[in-house]
Amino acid sequence: EVQLVQSGAEVKKPGESLKISCKGSGYSFTSYWIGWVRQMPGKGLEWMGIIYPGDSDTRYSPSFQGQVTISADKSISTAYLQWSSLKASDTAMYYCARPPIYCSSTSCYTGDAFDIWGQGTMVTVSS
Amino acid sequence: SYELTQPPSVSVSPGQTARITCSGDALPKKYAYWYQQKSGQAPVLVIYEDSKRPSGIPERFSGSSSGTMATLTISGAQVEDEADYYCYSTDSSGNRIFGGGTKLTVL
Numbered sequence: 001e002v003q004l005v006q007s008g009a010e011v012k013k014p015g016e017s018l019k020i021s022c023k024g025s026g027y028s029f030t031s032y033w034i035g036w037v038r039q040m041p042g043k044g045l046e047w048m049g050i051i052y053p054g055d056s057d058t059r060y061s062p063s064f065q066g067q068v069t070i071s072a073d074k075s076i077s078t079a080y081l082q083w084s085s086l087k088a089s090d091t092a093m094y095y096c097a098r099p100p101i102y103c104s105s106t107s108c109y110t111g112d113a114f115d116i117w118g119q120g121t122m123v124t125v126s127s
Numbered sequence: 128s129y130e131l132t133q134p135p136s137v138s139v140s141p142g143q144t145a146r147i148t149c150s151g152d153a154l155p156k157k158y159a160y161w162y163q164q165k166s167g168q169a170p171v172l173v174i175y176e177d178s179k180r181p182s183g184i185p186e187r188f189s190g191s192s193s194g195t196m197a198t199l200t201i202s203g204a205q206v207e208d209e210a211d212y213y214c215y216s217t218d219s220s221g222n223r224i225f226g227g228g229t230k231l232t233v234l
Contacts, residue, residue, distance in 0.1 A: 035223075037170075045162070045170065045213050047223040061222060062128075095169055112223065113160040113215055115181060117169040 002026040004034075004096050004118035011124045012086050019082035020121045022096030029077035030054040032098050033110060036070060036081045039120075040092040048094075051079060086125045093120045129153065129218035131226035138232040145201040147229045149214030152195055159197030160215040161190055162225075163208075170213065174199060201231075209233045 007021040022034065035050035049060040053072040060070070072079040079096055097114030131151040139145045149159060161174040172181055174190035177197065187202045197216075201208055214226040 044211075044228040045164075045215075045225040047215075047225060050223075097169075111175060112158060112217055113162075113172055113175055114170075115172045115175070117171075120169055 002098075002116055004098060004116055006094075006096055006118040006121045009122040009124070011126070013127055014086055014088055014125055016086050016125075017082070017084050018086055018123065019080050020094060020123065022079045022081075022118050024077045024079070024098070030074050032101065034072065034079040034096055034098050035114060036068075036079075037095045037097060037114070038064075038092045039095065040089075048081070053077075053079065086123075088125050088127075090123060091125050093122050095120045129222070129224055131214050131216060131224055133212075133214060133226040133229045135227070136230045136232065138234070139204050141206055141233055142203050145204045145208070145231055145233070147199045147201075147212050147214075147231065149197045149199075149216075149226050150195050151197075151214075151216060151226075153218050154192060154195050154197055154216060157216045157218070159190065159192050161188075161197075161199045162213045162215060163210045164213065164228075165210045173212075204231070204233045206233050 003025050005023050030053050033050050033052050036048040038046045048064045049070045051058045051070045053074045069082045096118040098116040100111045100115045158176045162170040163173045164170040173184050173188045177192040178190045189200045191198050211228045213228045
């Protein structure tokens with residue numbers, strides 16, 4: 001079974017650093033992109049960025065560029081989202097998610113949307 | 128910046144057809160996708176590439192796109208379809224974006 005399992009909830013103070021994780025299983029981790037999505041309390045979904053663990057190619061939404069760092073360790077099939085200095089406004093649920101690969105008789109391509117999601121990691125930043 | 132615009136809420140009675148719209152200037156050239164998110168749960172992809180339904184998604188869910196508007200249709204909505212629905216697409220630069228979400232009430 002394909003799964004993304006995220007690390008547990010975190011409570012941090014403003015200014016602290018944090019790294020949350022997302023472990024993939026049941027598929028070839030290096031063959032699929034993994035992305036991160038933020039959902040602030042009571043609000044909608046926001047696409048943050050995506051990484052290809054095979055070569056660490058990383059893309060960020062302009063809204064999140066420079067605010068977070070996405071990385072991956074393919075040796076343990078785990079992707080990460082990290083902050084160097086948290087703010088109260090970083091309080092949110094964070095989901096990792098994976099897009100599918102669609103194949104025809106002649107070629108395959110990665111879909112734009114995510115079809116496999118982690119369970120989410122709640123990050124609370126409060127003094 | 129690019130936006131996908133959805134109505135904040137849609138309400139239908141059980142068995143009726145629910146239609147949720149999503150408008151965006153790039154939709155004539157970019158696919159639309161739709162997610163369902165029930166309270167306290169991760170999103171679920173219900174429509175991809177405008178009108179395709181992933182395995183396991185009931186047939187009452189369908190999608191279409193014309194011009195700058197994409198539409199998610201739930202034919203014969205059921206109480207268990209009550210959820211937030213988000214459209215999703217890309218802009219001309221390849222940035223991914225979600226719509227603001229629509230709360231579907233079925234009662």
